[in-house]
Amino acid sequence: MGTKPPIEILNTLHKCAEIEGVLGKIYDLFADAYRENRDICRLFEKTAGEERNHEYQIRLAIKSLVPSIEAMTLTLEEADKHLTMAQETLDWLTKATPGIKEALNISITLEAKFSRFHMDTAARFADQSCAKLFTAMMAADEAHVAAMEKALAEVRRIDAALDRSK
Ligand SMILES: [Fe+2]
Numbered sequence: 001m002g003t004k005p006p007i008e009i010l011n012t013l014h015k016c017a018e019i020e021g022v023l024g025k026i027y028d029l030f031a032d033a034y035r036e037n038r039d040i041c042r043l044f045e046k047t048a049g050e051e052r053n054h055e056y057q058i059r060l061a062i063k064s065l066v067p068s069i070e071a072m073t074l075t076l077e078e079a080d081k082h083l084t085m086a087q088e089t090l091d092w093l094t095k096a097t098p099g100i101k102e103a104l105n106i107s108i109t110l111e112a113k114f115s116r117f118h119m120d121t122a123a124r125f126a127d128q129s130c131a132k133l134f135t136a137m138m139a140a141d142e143a144h145v146a147a148m149e150k151a152l153a154e155v156r157r158i159d160a161a162l163d164r165s166k
């Protein structure tokens with residue numbers, strides 16, 4: 001059984017939900033900045049939508065599934081620290097939006113850093129059906145880092161071809 005009082009679980013979940021929201025805003029910003037590149041724009045739009053879905057999953061857990069959470073796999077302090085990190089990233093990206101390659105690299109790094117804050121990994125459920133629900137909701141998202149890595153390889157390939165033709 002978890003030793004943490006439910007209020008700390010709730011606060012931690014709220015931070016996790018906010019993290020997803022900030023990540024969504026980062027991808028919205030990228031989608032908007034690269035409108036002229038249809039594939040890249042769509043990739044970021046899709047990723048932003050996925051982050052909103054992650055946020056929704058956590059809000060759903062906050063509303064109705066907290067009693068079945070046995071323990072959290074992360075602390076409130078960690079969630080708080082990472083939320084600040086995500087917000088600071090959004091702030092500097094808003095001030096100076098990078099080029100497409102850097103944006104993809106940043107996104108891949110963000111995905112690795114923040115995957116721990118998803119509902120399927122952040123909470124341990126007493127009830128297996130809850131755990132399965134979130135695992136199933138995350139399943140659709142698995143190809144998402146792979147898609148960004150593929151897009152980055154494609155942008156690099158086009159750049160190299162352009163360089164050769166100079
Ligand atoms: Fe996410």
Ligand SMILES: [Fe+2]
Nearest residue numbers: 050051111144
């Ligand atoms: Fe993500």
